[in-house]
Amino acid sequence: MEKILTKNIDKPNSQDIEVYLADGGYKALEKVLTLKPEEVIDEVKKSRLVGRGGAAFPVGLKWSFTSKEDGEPKFIVCNADEGEPGTFKDRVILRNDPHLLLEAIIIGGYAIGTSHGYIYVRGEYYPEIEVLEKAIKQAKEKGYLGNNILRSGFSFNIQLYKGAGSYVCGEETALLESMEGNRGSPDCRPPFPAQSGFLGKPTAVNNVETLANIPAIIINGGNWYSKIGSPGSPGPKLFCLSGQVNKPGVYELPTGIPLRELIENYGGGVRGEFKAVLPGGVSSSLLTDLDVKLDYKSIAKAGSMLGSGAVIVINSDTSMIDVAKNTIDFFAHESCGKCSVCREGTRRAREIITRFANGGGRAEELDLLLELGEVMYDTACCGLGQVAMSATTSAIKLFRDEFEQKVRE
Amino acid sequence: MFTLTINGEKVTVPEGTSIMNAAKQLRIDIPHLCYLEGLEPEYHCRICGVEIEGEPRLAPSCVRAVSEGMKVHTNTARVRRARKMIVELLLVNHSADCPTCERNQTCELLKLAFELGVKKVRFEGEKPSYELDETSPAIIRDPNKCILCGRCVRVCHDVQTVSVIGFINRGLDIKVSTFMEKGLGNVECTNCGQCIQVCPVGAIKEKSAVDEVWAALANPKKHVVVQEAPAIRAALGEELGLPPGTLVAGKMHTALRRLGFDAVFDTNFSADLTIMEEANELVKRITEGSVLPQITSCCPGWIKFMEHFYPDLIPNVSTCKSPQQMFGSLAKTYYAQKAGIYPAKIVSVSVMPCTAKKFEAQRPEMTDSGFRDVDYVLTTRELARMIKEAGIDFAGLPDESASQLMGLYSGAGTIFGATGGVMEAALRTAYKLVTGKELERIDIEPVRGLDGIKTATVNVDSLEVKVAVAHGLGNARKILDEVRAGKSPYHFIEIMACPGGCVGGGGQPISFDLALRGIRGQVLYNEDRVLPYRRSHDNPSIKKVYQDYLKEPLGEKSHHLLHTKYTNRGRV
Amino acid sequence: MSTALWKTKVDEVTKQRGKARETLLPCLEAIQEVSGYIPQEAVSYLRENLDVPSVDIYGVITFYGMLTTKEQGKYVIRLCNSLPCYLNNSENMLEVIERELGIKAGETSPDKNFTLEVVPCLGLCDKAPAMMINDKIYENLTEESAKKIIAELKG
Structure with a gap:
């Protein structure tokens, strides 16, 4: 498959605007500036591109909602707060192809009708922040950012926000809270950011990888794009392969590729004997079927979620209680603490799993955890709380005997 | 209007209505802990x-708005x-020492656990x-009981x-x-105690003085006097088996005597005294052309708020002490002299609807009698607990009056407990001071009621006196910012820290229901109507205290005993 | 670091981005960067300049893992312990580093040279186990490489 998202990353000095321009960079923007904003949105709608941050919401629809809202000014925010354990794909774009992202954000801004763009980038991504700062400067110098871009009358600026060490800020409402100078606790939706986002104004929040698809869609057309990969959720996808696998890394592949192919053909096989995989980071449920197709619908049907495409491979030497403990520790640490059910649920789940890890579990606590997982899914305010128990409950369901061996006498 | 069905029943409500409120129309009460009417929903509890x-x-039904055709199941x-x-x-995760918890009878978590049939954890x-946070002289916070509903945070920030x-x-x-x-x-805590009123559990409470007061009452060497603020009589009954809206002034005085207080007086008396001083101060400021608007000073929550956030307005604030502190300095001087008791023997107790009064009584300057003017401050809730502890059947008590010397009061004194009451009382007397005549329409309706900010213009001879009343510190801010900007049109402003005034104080029976606070206020307005005297300057005990002791309002003795100074406390 | 430095930084940030609450996080990050922590006086300065209550600023500081009101070591070691690193022996790395430094995770060494933190995913999962020391990345850690890195920093 021809690379779309990672086509530039191996070029020398790929971050430099000259390198980007030499291979058709900012041509999509030039084209967009001759179109009406609605036409841009229509093209994106045709592509059937869905968000790559985890929620898989159609991008064209999101932009269309935002553009139709009354509030002014509107905002476009690029979510570069990559934090889902096992995810390191946005980093590849941020570090190696920043202009691809900037071009996409400018196009998005034009489409929804705003001059205000933001990138909220993980605070720990020091090298990437430097790259972005430099890229913004270059784009300004070349007239792709700033007032009256390419004499089109359209003005657009991008400001960076740095995260400060909070996973939940990757959730879009929490991210906006964080930008507003608040604690990064998610808000209840509805209203969605498209209706009431940054400073209460209509805001489109899009993930880095999602946006990186946009220039190619503009150049080649939405129809072209919609034919790549799985028809239900087309396009290329960046899969982050990690864990107990021989060749971990980021692989750009069409959606729908079988899990086995990713691990065997690209990842060089499992280190040791395959036991299970988390297909969408620690927020997803464990899968043991290597033949499952890696697209949003197939993975959902298999009882998990593709999320950000963080495929974490686990081998047979690994205790599933340890996996459960590691994930629930993570969620307990990263819960914002606002929702009672997420805060207290992760607190108790962590205690219970820790007792199991130490050989002191109570048999009835396994079903209690399963019930807790369902209640958290039902009632937690944000995605973090809703899925915090996924890895744990799937571990109990798939590997119950491992837990039962650790029941105290 | 949207029509939706809840549990199969149709209901039509305006757009923007929450599911929870729509359900109320169908007599369905959806359980909740963090939601509270009067505060923005924050959907923390998920219940x-x-x-x-x-x-x-x-x-979350507290925050989710209804939509057309929605089908809800509760x-x-x-x-x-x-x-x-x-x-x-x-x-x-809750430190569940329920049997000994202050909120044992009023805990929303306990109630919910019972109602939802939680049989086993x-x-x-x-x-x-x-x-525990015990740094405040007024309020104790126990994070071990806190369920993190965020109501206290919202009331402290938003209200x-x-x-x-x-x-x-x-x-x-x-x-x-x-x-x-x-x-x-x-x-910068003002000790207003509204956080206590909204807390669903026992995580925030007053710093109790009950033990100290019992000890004083039991000490034969001590002469224990007590005063009760106007708002107590409008709410104490709620804690003791009487319906909201019951005036319990008489039973309250009786109960205090039965508890063993040696002299039962009434803060309403010193409220009248405050009016004498404050109205004179206002007239003086207007006639002498000094700093205006004058702002009331009887609310210690507001005073501390001002000292932190608006210290530049100190010259605007009346120098009058609050009724509690005026009473305090007279109890150990005027009363001591009249009764022939050595002031060091007197223990001065007040019963207040207020947690900030505990702070006020401890201010270092509140020793003008030569002693601590007020020794112990009890809240309404604490007094109710003492009455219960003593086994007094409050509802069945006969009515008694407070002792006349510092217990006789006018209707002007009693309405101090409701928002706008001090303003109304002051105007009744100021009018007389300026015109020499009595104000004919004595009920000044525009300053009554529960609007956050109320304004009125009163014609005093040729002068149009403009007044404003704010209750709740958020409302106060709006008025104060005008004053600060030099754009305030008012001569006189009343500020009460708590929504509803003192009847909604942090020491009152637990409730954040503004309507209930309105009912309590009405109790005081009703009492005002039937009292023999309705103006502070008509109160015979007030005439007597000036005649026998203070000589004249704003005079030397008054200045020493009844007026005070404020401190710029800065920000944190 | 001197007081003047964080003040200058804050003034720069507010000049560029405006004096509003939405400038709070960038200001806090600037202070953290130049001072290594957020001193109390800096909070007062932000309260005055951005009109945000002190407790809210404190609430924001304590929400985020990279902000702190406590003085940190010269080297802040952030070792990832999320699942991909965990599956590649990060727990072992933690033991090694704790032993080498003589402090536990969450602590700062008495000489104020090192602060050790166990942090969630740093986005370096393909080079697990990984850590960051200040703004520098260390990947594919082994017991030997971890020891060597610490030894070099100790000097």
Whole structure:
């Protein structure tokens, strides 16, 4: 498959605007500036591109909602707060192809009708922040950012926000809270950011990888794009392969590729004997079927979620209680603490799993955890709380005997 | 208007109505803990979740707006399972010393656990073990009981705009605390106690003086005098088996005598005295052309707020002490002299609807009698507990009056307890001072009621006196910013820290219901109507105290005993 | 670091981005960067300049893992312990580093040279186990490489 998202990353000095321009960079923007904003949105709608941050919401629809809202000014925010354990794909774009992202954000801004763009980038991504700062400067110098871009009358600026060490800020409402100078606790939706986002104004929040698809869609057309990969959720996808696998890394592949192919053909096989995989980071449920197709619908049907495409491979030497403990520790640490059910649920789940890890579990606590997982899914305010128990409950369901061996006498 | 069905029944409500409020119309009460009418919903507790057909998860009904054709279910197995489990989760992390908890009878968590049929807490785990915040002379916070509903944070920020408590830390370590965990006593807390009124559990309470007061009452060498603020008589009955809206002045005086107080007086008397001083001060400021508007000073919550946030307005604030403190300095001077008791023997107790009064009594300058002017401050709730502890059948008590010397009061004194009352009382007397005539329409309706800010113009001879009344510190801010900007048109402003005035004070029976506060206020207006004297300057005991002791308002003795100074406390 | 430095930084940030609450996080990050922590006086300065209550600023500081009101070591070691690193022996790395430094995770060494933190995913999962020391990345850690890195920093 021809690379779309990672086509530039191996070029020398790929971050430099000259390198980007030499291979058709900012041509999509030039084209967009001759179109009406609605036409841009229509093209994106045709592509059937869905968000790559985890929620898989159609991008064209999101932009269309935002553009139709009354509030002014509107905002476009690029979510570069990559934090889902096992995810390191946005980093590849941020570090190696920043202009691809900037071009996409400018196009998005034009489409929804705003001059205000933001990138909220993980605070720990020091090298990437430097790259972005430099890229913004270059784009300004070349007239792709700033007032009256390419004499089109359209003005657009991008400001960076740095995260400060909070996973939940990757959730879009929490991210906006964080930008507003608040604690990064998610808000209840509805209203969605498209209706009431940054400073209460209509805001489109899009993930880095999602946006990186946009220039190619503009150049080649939405129809072209919609034919790549799985028809239900087309396009290329960046899969982050990690864990107990021989060749971990980021692989750009069409959606729908079988899990086995990713691990065997690209990842060089499992280190040791395959036991299970988390297909969408620690927020997803464990899968043991290597033949499952890696697209949003197939993975959902298999009882998990593709999320950000963080495929974490686990081998047979690994205790599933340890996996459960590691994930629930993570969620307990990263819960914002606002929702009672997420805060207290992760607190108790962590205690219970820790007792199991130490050989002191109570048999009835396994079903209690399963019930807790369902209640958290039902009632937690944000995605973090809703899925915090996924890895744990799937571990109990798939590997119950491992837990039962650790029941105290 | 949207029509939706809830549990199969149709209901039509305006756009923007929450599911919870729509359900109320069908007489369905959806359980909740963090939602409270009067505060913005913050959906922390997740207990109010309901099923909406077509949605994958439960929706928080406190905040989710209805939509046309929505089908809601509030009582399915899935909903009940979630509620119960969340309550279990809250209980297991709650320091549940229910038998000895202040809020044993009024705990919303306890009530909910019972009503939802939580029979067993299936989780076991560590309980929190935080240190108590006892830095404030008025309020104690116990984070071990806190269920993190955030009501106190919202009332402190959104209603009072004091903003000294907030969520700190994250995840499992999250808690409600102050800047750098300094404690309420070391930040800009006004001690208004509205956080107590909204707390669903026993995480915030007053610093009790009950033990000290029992000890004083039991000490034969002490002569214990007591005063009760106007608002007590409008709410004490609620704690003791009487319906809201019952005036219990008479039973209150009787109960205090039965508790063993040696002299039962009434703060309403010193409220009248405050009016004498404050109205004279206002007339003086107007006639002499000095700093205006004059702002009332009887509310210690407001005073501390001003000292932190508006110290530049100190010259505007009346120098009059509050009725509590005027009473305090007279109890150990005027009364001591009249009764022939050595002041050191006198223990001066006040019963206040207020937590900030505990702070006020401890201010270092409040010793003008040569002693601590007020020794102990009890809240309405604390007095109710003492009455219960003593086994007094309050509802069945006969009515008695307070002792006349410092207990006779006018209607002007009694309405101090409701927002606008001080203004109305002051105008009744100021009018007389300026015109020499009595104000004919004695009920000044525009300053009554529950609007956050009320204004009126009163014609006093040729002068149009413009007045404003604000209750709740958030409302006060709006008026004060005008004063600060030099754009205030008013001559006289009344400010009360608590919504509804003192009847809604932080020491009153637990409630944040503004309508209930209105009912309590009405009790005082009703009493005003039937009292023999309705103007402070008509009160014979007031005439007597000036005649026998103080000589004249704003005179030398008054200045020494009844007036005070303020401090710029800065910000934290 | 001197007081003047964080003040200058804050003034720069507010000049560029405006004096509003939405400038709070960038200001806090600037202070953290130049001072290594957020001193109390800096909070007062932000309260005045951005009109945000102190307790809210404190609430924001304590929410985020990279902000702190406590003085940190010269080297802040952030070792990832999320699942991909965990599956590649990060727990072992933690033991090694704790032993080498003589402090536990969450602590700062008495000489104020090192602060050790166990942090969630740093986005370096393909080079697990990984850590960051200040703004520098260390990947594919082994017991030997971890020891060597610490030894070099100790000097």
